[in-house]
Amino acid sequence: MALHPYDLYDVRSLLSEEERAVQDTVARFTDERVLPIIGDAFDQGRFPKELIPEIAELGLLGSSLPEEYGGGGLNSVSYGLICQELERGDSGIRSFVSVQSSLCMYPIFAYGSEEQKKRWLPDMAAGKVIGCFGLTEAHGGSDPANMKTNARKDGGDWVLNGSKMWITNGNVADIAIVWAQTDDGIQGFVVEKGMAGFAAQEIKHKMSLRASVTSSLFFDNVRVPEANRLPNVKGLKGPLGCLTQARYGITWGPIGAAVACLDEALNYSKERILFDRPVAATQSAQLKLADMARRITMAQLLVVQLGRLKDAGKMAPTQVSLAKWNNCRMAIDIARQCRDLLGGAGITTEHVAIRHALNLESVITYEGTETVHQLVVGRELTGINAF
Ligand SMILES: Cc1cc2nc3c(=O)[nH]c(=O)nc-3n(C[C@H](O)[C@H](O)[C@H](O)COP(=O)(O)OP(=O)(O)OC[C@H]3O[C@@H](n4cnc5c(N)ncnc54)[C@H](O)[C@@H]3O)c2cc1C
DSSP states (O other): OOOBTTBTTOGGGGSOHHHHHHHHHHHHHIIIIIHHHHHHHHHHTOOOGGGHHHHHHTTOSSTTSOGGGTOOOOOHHHHHHHHHHHHHHOHHHHHHHHIIIIIIIHHHHHHSOHHHHHHHHHHHHTTSSOEEEEOOOTTOTTOTTSOOOEEEEETTEEEEEEEEEEEETGGGOSEEEEEEEETTEEEEEEEETTOTTEEEEEOOOOSSSTTSOEEEEEEEEEEEEGGGBOTTOOSTHHHHHHHHHHHHHHHHHHHHHHHHHHHHHHHHHHHOEETTEEGGGSHHHHHHHHHHHHHHHHHHHHHHHHHHHHHTTOOOHHHHHHHHHHHHHHHHHHHHHHHHHTGGGGGSTTSSHHHHHHHHHHHTTSSSOHHHHHHHHHHHHHSOOOO
């Protein structure tokens, strides 16, 4: 019996019927709606906003949140599969869904008041309100405790000053979850588009995640009502709790990108005739392809177990760090090798490898760089903080 080339260990058999149905639905969306347009969108540096209603219709925004708030009530493995299949299309599309679901809807759900949940979550699940998440500042994203953006209480309002950088969805967002220093530690605020003194500026000249909007946010004496402060968390654990959710999704996403690249390189090398035989008939090409399949298989097994731990309430942030590090490194290495197997053809966006390789430069950097996650694992082993 032939094995499936992109699932050599039959990891799909570890999935429930519902999880498989989720995977198949999102795979179809990626094949039919994302792949036909994404190369051009990347070339043009354009986020395909027109996909948002369909993404919402499929229930991919806030898919793990309870149905009473517009969520899908799906488990974590299903959320991971959504990320994997979307990123098989493009990391930018997966980033949009990650930010909306894990970095914006999750903090409102986990740290917000009942009024805040009712006010924003159903519209966010429907794709009518788009969110962004402002944690990183220009002077050092790896060290978020060194935050300069601040909020001062003034009567019934808060007055927000400072700036954020590298914010996904910044210029398409209706609301921003902004983390700021206060007299009482770091707190989260829902800043609304149109509030006086709040501005977003798109970051241009990106060579990565070109089909995604990335922005700087500026706050100049922005008056935010107390009703927009997230009341149920204080300190860095607020944003870090959101990052654990989003990073979990990112452990799955790059598997999709890697599979897309392997699929392309496998087909290309079987058809490309050099020295009277297909490139795929050479030992060096087979070694490369076999190594890719080995690394994808390990990544697939890692995330299924991670998802099961998360659904059992037993997932530790260090486990997420190890998987984010491993799977981003796996995917970026595979994308670059596939680019090489395509020769000159691999440098254009007519093929997927270079687009994924460039996108993965962001994915391996954001939500904690590779080094940051290695240091988290090192700290777990040694008990010594080496940051
Ligand atoms: C496309 C894109 C989208 C993003 N979206 C968002 C978003 O929506 N919201 C948000 O808040 N942020 C977002 N980010 C920001 C992202 O999380 C940061 O870029 C990331 O955390 C790294 O921060 P930095 O860029 O300031 O790099 P720095 O922190 O300055 O890191 C520079 C280098 O130093 C290394 N380093 C860091 N600490 C140590 C150490 N202790 N020892 C040794 N080396 C170290 C790093 O690994 C890196 O190589 C996004 C970034 C990108 C590129």
